[in-house]
Amino acid sequence: MYVGIDVGTSMVKAAGFDAGGRELAVEARPVGLALHEGFVEQDMEEVYGAVVAVLEELTARVAEPVELAGLTGQGDGVWLVDGQGRPVRAAASWMDGRAHELLDQWLADGTFETVFRRTGSAMFPGCPGPLLAWLDRNDPKSLDAARAAVSCKDMVFQRLTGASRAVTDVSDASMPFLDPKTRLYDNRIVELLGLTHRRGLLAPVSDPVATARTQGEGLPPGTRIANGPYDLPACALGAGVTTAGDGLLIVGTCLAALVATTGLDLTGEPAGLYISTDRPGHRLRAMPAMVGTAALDWVLSTTGVRHDEVDDLLARTPPGAHGVRVLPYFAPSGERAPFVEPHLRAELTGVSLESTPADLIRATCEGIGYAARHCLEAAGLTGSLAVCGGGTRSPAWMRLLADVLGRPLRVVEGEVGARGAVLAAAERYGVALDAPAWTRPTVIVEPEAGRAAFYTKGYEEHLARLDEARARARS
Template sequence: MAKKVFLGLDNGGTTIKGALYDAQGNEIYLATQKIGMFSNVPGHTSRDSEQLWQANIKVIQDIVQNSGVQPEDIVGVGVTGHGNGLYLTKKDGSPAYNGIISTDSRGTRYAEKWIEDGTFDRVLPKTHQQVWHGQPTAILKWFLENKPEVLTETDYIFMCKDYVKYRLTGNPYGELTDMTATGLMDVENNTYDLNLLKEYGLESLINKLPENKKATDISGYITKEVAELTGLKEGTPVAGGMHDIHAMTLATGAVQDKVMSVIAGTWSINQIVQNTPVVSKEIFMCTSFPPNKYLVTEASPTSASNLEWFLQEVLKDVQLPDGQSIYDYSNQCVRETTPSEEDVIFLPFLYGSEQKACFLGMKAWNTRAQLIRSVYEGIVFRHKHHIDYLIQFGGVDIEKIRLAGGVVNSKEWLQMFADILQKPIEVVKVQELGCLGAALCAGVAAGVYEDIDDAVEQSMHLNKMDTYLPNKENQEIYNKKYQNYREYENILRPTWHQ
């Protein structure tokens, strides 16, 4: 069995994944565990942090017992997880409260107030990101005003992956890609700022914010207790790890100039690594990216999950031929229709906090296949909206796009991305991008790779990619449809505010 193997753990919203990789980025073994969420109060989404930790243990146990890899051959562990939200933790590692997911909206009124009263304008030059309800800033403010006793019992304010790292190592470190996405830090200086915290009224919590490591630093080592629980070797180094969107960008190899990383899953995530930061009220987020770069991101919860809902709810009773999945059927519908066939527009806002999803321009002669095509197109149009913002307000230059997420299983959808965006689309053939990105951090921390660029070079090969080139014949058709999409959105925006 191959030596110098890395373990990457990815703590998503509903699934915990772990995978082993060799130095060339080849996946050796994958294990998963499902974990539930609580939504007992409207707008609150959380989960049992102890259950999260136990799921990580089970994933590691599965890998050690069933991968065929010896524990001593696992030379490093990297961890990633969803960004934002909040994991309040006591010194002994036990949760001070349930872990809070970034979809939680209990802090909405604080984010809205900070926009209205000018706080956002004052903090932006340091935070380089918008204020919104899923950030620790808004959630912590809610706790201060509604459950201050929880914060009294809290020793550490962690992000998801950093809570897991604490349980693995006993060292209470945060990490810069995650913490610079929280609104709590001066992004260019990679430091907490007391005056910044005062703007939110959170200055009393500064001593509960953890010291930060870089993504490829060693944050600690697998403890004896964890080694006995999981089968990992005691003393195995654990890397700082990454915020999941950074880890996925790293895994796609989109870390060089003019190459954009696009992730189409629950969220429409569109981002590019830059040498200089972007500070704009129109851009969602600009965060630290190792070693001394920035990840500029435009995002919203408007991507492939819209199609998932449509297939599960609207088409759940469709009778399919034996052996054909609902996904095969939807791809067939797109294949059998054309961009110019009909002007039905779908707005992909099923999961937006304010906007509402809808079909526009329907007539009695429209077919089911045309509606399905409009869902595919509407999701890509929203990605284009974000990418256009990055070009206009972020000043970024894009030559090609590396695409990941659920859409990579649909050739029809991938070609649609190329035609609407009019950029070459490269698809990296990696199943679990988050796990791979975390594992590459572990490889650098363990000294197998010299740095991030070396990790990308050794693990990324062109034979792992498929490329889709834009069809110029569809450009004008899609441009007109996109203009209709934008006009519909602008017309409806006042009704959403009401």
């Protein structure tokens, strides 16, 4: 059995695969988020405990020896650990908004743009740079007590293997300190963010990804394991997106658009980031929007509609949702791709007493689709498009999304991030796996020409409304 571990924001999963890529079993356990006045934090011990639990459940359920394991997980945020990988304080999530005033300052004084022009990283409040700077100003004792500021999977890797120090990989290091040309930390960026005296907290970058053997928690002792890449590039690997121009849309809590590229364009509006991969010269142009299925979850909760009712309701109202429109920017920290507006908020328009829950749900799905189209265009999509994530469980939404995007969708179901983690580990250990078989799409969804034409016009209207909303957010 090949094991992929995906430490998500709200769910921790362990998936087992056979040598041909067939999914044998999946174990999952939810983990909590503590939200308070813009702070979004996670209990590291709860997260690590969930990892150990799902691994124990998986290996008990599938009586096969573990050949190797690959680790991936949520990116960004700040996970402060001591020398053994144990928490110094609660982890600040990538969804955290406490550093928005610092980001406002850096947007105004040019620091934000300088960072992008040097690294290809458009900072947002929940990325390590602003969060570390905020902690340095407001909680310096935690930084003093820490040995490393890492990402989620790095903490898990150190705990599972008993490594003497924390390490990260080029993908997690990409935002915002990594120079994509040298694949080393850019000390000038550290200086610009006022963190030179905290430079020692940045974990060494293992290039290629680090490997080690487990100590025995969760997995049998001595199991070979590889650390990384984080969830976005892991999903790209798991969906077979490795050729320049091909793209991936992850319809999950975060709506992430990724396009494989060998280029590096640091001009244009600063947004998104370039994610370095294990292959030098190969990158992913990423436009990870803040909210994907979370927007639909909020609307479903507000209207009292269950997830299993969505497909039926989408069929009850026509394209355009009887004039209801949704700008789906629900995150408390605003938006980060394909533009950065920390104060942008969602807008719901065209609602009347005649509007139905079906109208609200279709309008939300259409709004998310328009946001996805915006991100994919900005990322430079020219080839095929794969889609994965929780949203793929709705066939009606996938048909709607194909129409809104105006292109076929290669829908890849299952634990795509965990698949990518295994493929990355196999490449690192020199284990030959049939990548095309592992990444074969479940189904291809074609757009319908008439609806696609309708949504092309709707997309133009969406961009116009967005421009107006961005202007209001700045005023």
